[in-house]
Each structure stands twice: as structure tokens, then as C-alpha cells.
Amino acid sequence: MQGPCEGGSVTRSLTIVGGFYREICRFPPSDEYWGSGGRAAAAIKELAISTKLVTAAESLAQPFLAAISQTVGFSFQSTPIPTTVVFRYDHGLSTPIISPPIHELERVHLKGCGDCVLQFGMLEADVDVTAKIIIYDPQNPLSPKHFHSTVRPDRLAYVLNATEAKRLGNNNDLMKAIAKVVKDSEADVIVIKRGPRGALIWQNEQITTIPAYQVENVWPIGSGDVFAAVFAAKWGIDGINAVDAxxxxxxxxxxxVQTRSLPISREVIDEESALPIAQISDKHFEADTFDVYLAGPFFNMAQLWLIDEARAALAGMGLRVFSPYHDIGIGTALEVAPKDISALKKSRVVFAILDGVDPGTVFEVGFARAEQKPVIAFAQCTPEEPLKMVAGTGCEVVADFVSAIYKTAWAVWQ
Known part of the structure; x- marks a missing residue:
């Protein structure tokens, strides 16, 4: 097999350097081999680009890599490693358990080169990249590192999430962090992925907001890989401006995220979407108000675990969450109920956990609807009949946890 830096250049060619990992999710259940590199290579099949993946894979993972490569139509260069890195998620917004532990991984050395290279950060490899055009996604929110190469590319773009940008820029103010990243990296373009809020583009001293689109179902695992791949193809290969890319x-x-289907069709990539644009409002509210009131039972370990997960997921969207368990605590009816009602009145949207049809939660939902507040009701395993009054009074009942979180965020921002 041809080495990663051998041979002449190919017209419209993209080299992707990234991991090939196993990804397991409990809810909804999924067990697949993808990783940033594999998913990115698969995403852009229909863009008529000669794509090569430079990665590392153990012998047990090689058949999966070969099958995806053959089906999608990209070439690959794989360096052997002792074991496949596995990401285990409880749900799509949970922090994955990584095995083997990162400190036990035996790192290998990879080289990637070509006219245009998309480089993802890798847990199991150190990478040297040489190219005229480089798109760099560190894929490390805890400890991201700047792009480094002995040869300066002609064009360099960073694709980051907000946490990575703040850590690289050493500032919790995103705009100030971006300015620091620009100065330190000398990048031509900085892209900030913001999930349900869309993206920000820094280019030529200007910031442009890119909208997200509201969908009914959200599968977030790997969404950033798809974004980076298509951006690399359009900006790096097609040469269109960063905003349009x-x-x-x-x-x-x-x-x-709605279909979980790869590759992405050319029509979706190139034509205006029929999906509604997420309307994002940055209105400022009083300090004692809340974006979301988190309603749900917390009387046993399973219930309290779900309350914690919902609170963390909503806060991770940048929302100010009021949780009766965390913000009031356990108490008598006369101690707790008035405080709950006061917080409900001060909240914009209610996220209600309705599995089990807890009477207190149902009351909170009814009160919220009487106040004309939007309610997103998460009910994974409750039949339709007990929720008839909930659904019939304008609440949106959602069976998927992550989709319910996203819908709540969009409801707050409208």
C-alpha cells in the first residue's frame, strides 16, 4: 500500500488524519466503528473528492475499516496499534468513558501530507502534517493544543468548539479567547462550533454567525466530525469563502444529526435547507430569572441520576437551570411548594421528566401551562394514555433524551 506521503498530488484530493474508534451508546442503543477520521471520510463521498484516511487500527478493527472504505470509496493508510480505543456513552450528551484509559495508550507516529489536509487530534497518535492548506480540529476539550508543523501552510483554519477556544485562548470570554487564538496560531480562519446555536466564523477581523437548523431528532455523536469534513471540502478543496463553507x-x-445517515448528499450540502433555521435570541433577563425549570421526581437513585444528567446537559448548553432538588433541597410541603412556584414563575421554559407520572411533576407542568410557559416533556417509556392531558394542552412530549434537551434550548432562545 502506498505510504501517506508518497506519490504525486491528485486533483481535488483531501487527506484526513484522524482516529478510527469504536463508539457505544446506551440510549439510544448503538455500537459502531467510526471515529473522527472514519466518519469524516464517509461524510463527503458525494462531493467528487479523492479522499485518503491516515489512521491507526488494531487487527480486529481492520475489517470494519476496510468495509467502510470499500463501501464509501476512500483509500486508507493504517498503522497497527495494540487495541482499539472505545468510547462508551450513556447518551449522546454524556461524557464518555474511554478505554483503555488515556494514560495507558501506546502512542504511534503518523504522517499526513498533500495539497489539503484535515487533521483531527488523536488519543493514540502523534501526527506530523505537511500541506499547503490545513484544517485543524484538536478534538480535545480538556487540553487542546495548537497546530504545529515544521512547514507553515499557505492557508490554515482552526475548527474548535467553544470550550476548546476558551482553553486555547486562556480566557472565559469567547470573543477575547478567539482573539488570542488568532494571535497565537496565525490562522486565516477560526470556526467555533456551538451545537444548537450554530457556529461563529472569524475571518479578516470580522465575526459572522452561522445558523443551526431545528430538527426533530438529534444524534450529536460525531456531529463535529461531519461539520469539519464538509467545511474542509468546501473551503479547502472548492476554495469558497469560509462563511459559505x-x-x-x-x-x-x-x-x-437527524438521520444518522452517511454520506451526506450533495443536494443537502449545496442547496438551501428546507429545515427551519433555529431562531436564537440573546435577550438579557433579570438576574433572579431562569432559562429552564427542571421538573422531575428525585426519590430514588435512578430518578436522581436522571435529574443530574438533565441538569448537566441543560447547563452544558449555556442555560441557567433551576432544579428544586439542587436549589431548594428536601423539606416539608409548606417549605418547598412556595419556593417551587416562585421559581416556576421566574422560568422561561419547563423541562419535565414524566416517566412514572409523578404527581408533583404533573402539577408543575399544569401550573406552567396555565402561565403560558413552554413545556418539553421527556417520557421515554410512558404510554400515551397517562400523558393525554399533558400532550393535549400544548406540551411537547419527546421520547429521546438528547432531542428533548435540544428542543428545550431552542424554546428558550426563541
Missing amino acids: ARSASRATSDY
């Missing part, structure tokens, strides 16, 4: 990437990502 990011709009194409946003359309592709919205399609992916």
Missing part, C-alpha cells in the same frame, strides 16, 4: 457544513450537520 460553514453554511454548507451546518446544513450537512443538521441532516446527519
